[in-house]
Amino acid sequence: MGKVVYIDTDECIGCESCCEIAPEVFQFDQGSGKAQVYNPDGAPEDKIQEAIDTCPVQCIHWED
Numbered sequence: 495m496g497k498v499v500y501i502d503t504d505e506c507i508g509c510e511s512c513c514e515i516a517p518e519v520f521q522f523d524q525g526s527g528k529a530q531v532y533n534p535d536g537a538p539e540d541k542i543q544e545a546i547d548t549c550p551v552q553c554i555h556w557e558d
């Protein structure tokens with residue numbers, strides 16, 4: 495098993511940037527107004543890393 499991505503939803507501001515970069519992994523949850531991890535294996539690591547790097551509040555993390 496590799497590392498698994500997760501969102502600290504307390505910090506998420508719902509900008510949807512991660513959902514646009516990797517929609518296979520992150521989806522916007524209308525109910526909470528925040529992003530959620532839909533499928534952690536939905537995209538290659540570098541794509542997920544790109545989403546992590548562009549999150550304006552840096553609330554997406556890897557869990558080993």
Ligand code: SF4
Nearest residue numbers: 506507509510512549
């Ligand atoms: S990029 Fe960050 S702040 Fe924006 S929706 Fe995704 S997790 Fe939330």
